[in-house]
Every structure is written in structure tokens, then in C-alpha cells.
Amino acid sequence: MDSGLILGGLGMLAVIVMIFLEIPVGVAMGLVGLGGCAWIMGVEPSSTIASSTVWDSLTNYTLTVLPLFVFMGNLASECGLSSRLYSAMRTLIGHRKGGLAIATIGASAGFGMISGSSLATTATMSRIAMPEMKAAGYSLPLSAGTVAAGGSLGILIPPSTVLVIYAFLAEQSINSLLLAAMGPIVLAILLYCLAVYLPVMLGLVKAPHKEKASRADRWASMKEIVPPTGVFALMMGGLYSGIFTANETAAVGVGLVLVYGLLSRRLSCAGMLAASVTTALTCGALYLVLIAANLFNFFLALSGLPFSLSSIFSGLIENPLLLILVMTGIYLLLGTVMDSLAMLLLTIPLFVPIADAAGINLVWFGIYAVMVVELGLITPPVGMNLFIIKVAYSDIRLVQLWQGIAPFVIADLIRIAVIVAIPAIVLWLPDNAH
Numbered sequence: 001m002d003s004g005l006i007l008g009g010l011g012m013l014a015v016i017v018m019i020f021l022e023i024p025v026g027v028a029m030g031l032v033g034l035g036g037c038a039w040i041m042g043v044e045p046s047s048t049i050a051s052s053t054v055w056d057s058l059t060n061y062t063l064t065v066l067p068l069f070v071f072m073g074n075l076a077s078e079c080g081l082s083s084r085l086y087s088a089m090r091t092l093i094g095h096r097k098g099g100l101a102i103a104t105i106g107a108s109a110g111f112g113m114i115s116g117s118s119l120a121t122t123a124t125m126s127r128i129a130m131p132e133m134k135a136a137g138y139s140l141p142l143s144a145g146t147v148a149a150g151g152s153l154g155i156l157i158p159p160s161t162v163l164v165i166y167a168f169l170a171e172q173s174i175n176s177l178l179l180a181a182m183g184p185i186v187l188a189i190l191l192y193c194l195a196v197y198l199p200v201m202l203g204l205v206k207a208p209h210k211e212k213a214s215r216a217d218r219w220a221s222m223k224e225i226v227p228p229t230g231v232f233a234l235m236m237g238g239l240y241s242g243i244f245t246a247n248e249t250a251a252v253g254v255g256l257v258l259v260y261g262l263l264s265r266r267l268s269c270a271g272m273l274a275a276s277v278t279t280a281l282t283c284g285a286l287y288l289v290l291i292a293a294n295l296f297n298f299f300l301a302l303s304g305l306p307f308s309l310s311s312i313f314s315g316l317i318e319n320p321l322l323l324i325l326v327m328t329g330i331y332l333l334l335g336t337v338m339d340s341l342a343m344l345l346l347t348i349p350l351f352v353p354i355a356d357a358a359g360i361n362l363v364w365f366g367i368y369a370v371m372v373v374e375l376g377l378i379t380p381p382v383g384m385n386l387f388i389i390k391v392a393y394s395d396i397r398l399v400q401l402w403q404g405i406a407p408f409v410i411a412d413l414i415r416i417a418v419i420v421a422i423p424a425i426v427l428w429l430p431d432n433a434h
Helices: 003-020 025-041 043-058 062-078 081-093 099-115 118-135 140-151 161-170 174-180 182-201 215-241 246-263 269-303 305-312 320-334 340-357 362-376 384-392 398-421 424-432
Strands: none
Touching (some): 003 025, 003 269, 003 340, 025 043, 025 340, 043 269, 081 118, 099 118, 099 140, 099 182, 118 384, 140 182, 140 384, 161 362, 174 182, 174 215, 174 362, 182 362, 215 246, 269 340, 320 362, 320 398, 340 362, 384 398, 398 424
8 A cells, every 4th residue: 555645644543533632623733744744754854844834834925814804803893793783683684584593694694704613603693693583483493503504604704714724725816715705605695595484484494573673773773784794895895806905905804893993982992902812812823723734734745645645536536526526525524523624724735636636726626615614514413513502502402403404404505516517606706806
């Protein structure tokens, strides 16, 4: 058997086992990567590689966008934009049948844009939205399924830290990836709304009407939606028109949220300090993970595992559609036991060279990979988002969770099938941006 396949495979196995043992993914990848390099090259050369990797990661221009996006999200959180977004959407459409569930989807997307984490979004929205839907008489499967699925939306919405990380590891344009995400996000929201609307209209789930809010309350709610949507529109409009680069877009986003917080008096000095500290802690953790991922990728390249896998998948390279189906199955399997970031960090160095050899556009592949990773987190029997809801609400039976999430899984499978059949949905914006 190929020695590279054995050595690289053992490294992959070691990382997975350490993640199962709840060792942080950055520590696991760093230890295996550094140890593997030392095994192949010796201690002194691997130490030199480690120091240069740290420097290259910290000074990489693409990654300068990361702390700005994180800071913008933390400032928005301190201003209360995410909680106000849910309250506003609940007031505007909560009186309609299924309206609270649709409001939860929209608010989850907004909160996910701020947090950048599917699991954090699911945990937060389960505390905010599920009690609201329960009090309104919504069926438990619909409530749980909506929260679990809504949590999977935010990680793809620009500004997305996961897309920045993919751009760095796969050496792709962050501008193109942020624009490419727009079509799939619009498609996802439409399909998720249908996944709520159709079962409600067919009487398969219970979603009673609520009393309609007064005109004054609805007008006030519309004003609450303007700031987050305005910031998003200005950022993406500037990026698409070519006025801003990705880094300038992030800086403009920080400036807009800061000005909003100060003018509305919703951002205090304590809030500014808290946002700054949280950003420093978050970015420190993210940079540790990225440095570790670079070390691990270097070890895999030395072991020859990506080349060995390319040889094994040579038959599939001639059939890109079959290759995508195989990768989808692997991601769905990993989604039952891993966080989305851990899945991407482990698979990018292996799958990207294979996708490139198969002639698959790597911007399209990045969007596809993030979508399938998120689908893995809501796929029964034990997707991680479902597990979070089960822990928070122990009275929910697994059968109810599976019943509630089924329409959203179908919606995600349709979305993946659509972007595979019509890649222009992903590539039209980046291809036509100025």
C-alpha cells in the first residue's frame, strides 16, 4: 500500500480521535501537523517550517478581513441588532399562519451573520424563538425543525468568516466567494419559507394565527429592520460595483455599525470595550486554528496523501457529478459528529486538489462545501444542530425532531441539486462584478 496514504491517513485518524476526545481542533491539527513534519523531515527543519507558517498566517493580506468582520459582528451584537431583528420580524409577519417560524428563519440568518457559527445560532434561537412559538400554539416538531434549520443559514451569509477561511486555505478570491454566496442564500431562504408554508397550508403541522400588531408597532418594526439591511446592502453593493475590495468592505461595515451604535445611543463605552475584547479572543482562537491547519496541510502535502487520493479518485475525476455525490455523502457522515469548521479544515486540503483536477470551479466548490457541511449538521439521526435542541429541550422526542427537520432537509437537497444543475446561480455575480 502507498506509504503516503498510510502516513497521511494515520494523521487524519489521529486528528479525528483527538476531536472526539474534545481536544480543541486547532490544538489537534497543530500537534499532528508538527509531529508529522518532524517525523518526515526532522525536528530542526519542522521548527523552521512552524515559525514561517506562523509568520505567513499572521501577515497574510486575505486574513486581515477576518478581525474586521468579527469586530463588526460583535459591535452589532452590542447594539442589539440581532434581537431587535427577531422582534421586528415577529411583529411584522408573526400574525400570519407560520409567520413566527418564517420570522425565526430570517432572524437566524441575521444572527448567524453576526456570530458566524451554526451551533451558536441554533443555541441562541432555541432560547429566543422556541418559547415564542410554543406560547403561540405551534407544534413542537415545526418549532424545533425551524430553529435547527435556521441555524444553518447564517454561516454562508456575507460577511462569513468560514468563507474567509476557505479563501485562505484554497487560495481563492474572497471577493468572488462573498458575491457567489448571494444567489444560494436567496434560494435557501425561499426554500426554507416554502418548507414552513407548505406543511402549514396542508394542515400537517399546527401554526395558529396571532393577533395582528397595531400600525404604529408595525411602522416601528420596519424602522428597526432598516439599519441591518442597509448596512448589508451598502457593503455588498460596494463590493459588487467594485468600489470596495473585501477588506475595504469589512472596514466600511465596521464604520457603519459604529456610527449607528453611537447615533442611536445603543453602543456604550462598556459595549465597545466588550466588543473589542471578544474580537481579540475570537480572532486569537481563529488564527490559532488557521496556523494549525496550515501546519497540518503541510504535513499532508509531505506525506503525499492528497496525491494518493487523487490517484484513487482518478475514475471519479472523469465524472464530476459522481465525485460531488461521493463528497456529499462524506460530508453528511461527518456532520453527525463534527462542527462545520472542523469538517472544512479537515477536508479542504484533500478535496480541493481533487475538485481542481476534475475541472470544478473552486469558487463554486467553496459555496457547495459550506452548504453540504451545514446540511450535515441538520441531517438525522444525530446532526449536531438537532443534538443542541435535544439537550436544551429534553422533552422533545427524537422522532419529533426528525419529523420537524425533514422538510428543511428536502429543501437543502433541492438547493444543492439546483446549484449543481445551474452553476450560474453561484457564479453569475462574481463573473459579472466590476
